[in-house]
Amino acid sequence: MSTLDATHDPALTSWVASANAPGGDFPLQNLPFAVFRRAGRGESFRGGVALGDAVLDLGALHALAVLEGSAAQALALCTQPTLNAFMAAGPGASAALRAALSAALRCGSPLEERLRPLLIPQAATEYRVAAQVGDFTDFYASIHHATAVGRLFRPDNPLLPNYKWVPIAYHGRASSIRVSGQDFARPWGQVLPQGATQPQLAAARRLDYELEVGVFIGRGNRLGSCVPLAEAESHVFGLCLLNDWSARDVQAWEYQPLGPFLAKNFATTVSPWVVTLEALAPFRVSWVRPADDPPPLSYLDDAAQRRAGAIDIQLEAWLDTAGMRARGLPAQRLSHSSFRDSWWTVAQMLAHHTVNGCNLEPGDLIGSGTQSGPLPAQAGSLLELTVGGRQPLTLPGGETRTFLEDGDRVMLRGWCERDGYVRIGFGEAAATVLPALPQ
């Protein structure tokens, strides 16, 4: 696990004034990475770092040739239109670049004058997914989500016998992962109407969001090798927000016996910004099991995980509808949970994923699964919040929702806060549901 160093010092301030505003997502202590370009100019995408309300252009910084050593080597990898090569270079590379950027961007840096022209207002930028994702794996790591969903189907026995032992996951679709801001049409699919004996093809009615943390893989592992728990975090580049949109009516009809397929592969939305594990070091918390639960198998258990395997990332899902936007009503928060309540940690997910020799590649994306908290109001999906669609939510202005309607926009947010440290944020992952296209 990353240790605390000078980059985490809460006393640090930047010569980029907006980075020093309290409560912002992108202070000097964060320095998340994305792939970006200025909008509307036909530019190439390249790496960028968020600071306050600006993006530092890493392509231009490389051209300036003001960094040296391993930081300069890492920077050279950030000039490409994906960050796969940078991610592949491992935690040493990102830590070196992060430390050099922290020094260059802090108050008093001799580089201020030369770097100031490299800042581009975020309002003038556009993004793509930070990596070319080879494989996307989605876990099911919140026991609160698994229990709530299981209760809808099996009231007497909500949690399956394997849940507390196996970090359950499935392979998702890589090709339909899109960055925040890319809207998508309501999917069609086979559904079995209640009471019907034959299915029909219909635009999905029970469209849902899922509030998740995404994990970009850094260094990969060879096929046939496993990544031990103690080394797992050295294979992580950083974390983002992830919304695994789900068509619950399609899912209910198709998922037996091989799991979800068309119910989830039409769109997955991620935040543009990827927060490194280094930046998250101050927000590590102990990972604990209830005393009456058996410990996990030894390949998923060690003292480091128990001490600080979890990360306290506050997660939120917000909704605004076309009607609310038309009337100027503010978005409504639907979900609020923390990744610290996850039953499995990031390192446990990776150790499990590779225990059979499965190879992870740089830029692969891992989803945490819907992160719901222990309280009903902390549920991370509409399926849970509305108890399977039976208890509609009332929104500002009086509209109600069981599942998402056309024009609804869901925005995920995430951030870390801890006394004595500067708050860092993940930005947002948002998209709007467009009407289904004609078949």
Add this chain to the structure above:
Amino acid sequence: MSTLDATHDPALTSWVASANAPGGDFPLQNLPFAVFRRAGRGESFRGGVALGDAVLDLGALHALAVLEGSAAQALALCTQPTLNAFMAAGPGASAALRAALSAALRCGSPLEERLRPLLIPQAATEYRVAAQVGDFTDFYASIHHATAVGRLFRPDNPLLPNYKWVPIAYHGRASSIRVSGQDFARPWGQVLPQGATQPQLAAARRLDYELEVGVFIGRGNRLGSCVPLAEAESHVFGLCLLNDWSARDVQAWEYQPLGPFLAKNFATTVSPWVVTLEALAPFRVSWVRPADDPPPLSYLDDAAQRRAGAIDIQLEAWLDTAGMRARGLPAQRLSHSSFRDSWWTVAQMLAHHTVNGCNLEPGDLIGSGTQSGPLPAQAGSLLELTVGGRQPLTLPGGETRTFLEDGDRVMLRGWCERDGYVRIGFGEAAATVLPALPQ
């Protein structure tokens, strides 16, 4: 669907004598594509076409500049170390190149003298997967397989209610797809021993093969668009053999509720050669449902499918063990089925996969799922052949098997035969199970 043309003429013979031997996989009427290089020379991989016992080097052919027009344009795409760009160019490109190669390689071609030096003995070549696979989807399209597997778990109700309506599939792992000849270690995984209340980490004991057809996607479709049934085959580049190795004990413990994960993502083996849909045109057969079954939903049903949606590809799985090889015993055929018995056709799989707007990319790989026939002896996996491991098979030399042991080599074969046409084959997809590595 591709139509019959001069390239299918059974009277055609090649100036490559080995292509004219009866019963071979690679006559002039086939012309499958692969990515290859000469072994042991540090060469770059590039496209090749199989003919008899040789490979025609498409990189060298491009350099000769003897083809013209669209065939030459398509050939230029075959010089790369993956065929993704060639696949993306669509069926017109592969048909043009196939027709030009057919003309250039037939007896009497004026190009014989110039092309002869471009032939490399297959014995001196090595291969990689024909495309960089972005996403791998595995269907479950054999109703005989689904019924036999279902019977092991639910004797009274083997087939789930959705089976006859939904082309069931799950997303598999792209990173662990390997070409024939690449062996793999027995995977570790969580298993629940019979009668135990707690799982353990163990090397999988119930390791199985799955006899499948693979489909490489040619032209892709945009996210949000669907591919109608009538156009689906224009998005197919060609077919190969595919073995979706499966750890049944891991699968049984992990698969609820999200489907198989570590039980299948440790290795998938494909044949190097991809047979184009054009080459398969003579072997199309009608796709029929039993009279007492409901027709599929209209997006999965049309007259063209009913007339010739299926393909009669004979499929076999052969086993030899370390002991059999040491004693010089021949391999034993375990499975023999035909893809014509698949409940869903290739076009139906693609139309379903995209009906929700999911985007397919050139080079994506689709598996058909285990292809079992209607008779017990036509089962395409050991799970079925041994009735869940309860009825061991006896092999030449007296060894028995329920599931695969270390040193076992499974080889898949496939071919098409029909009166009045020349037999065409798929080559083989083989790999050997190596002992589990120490954890």
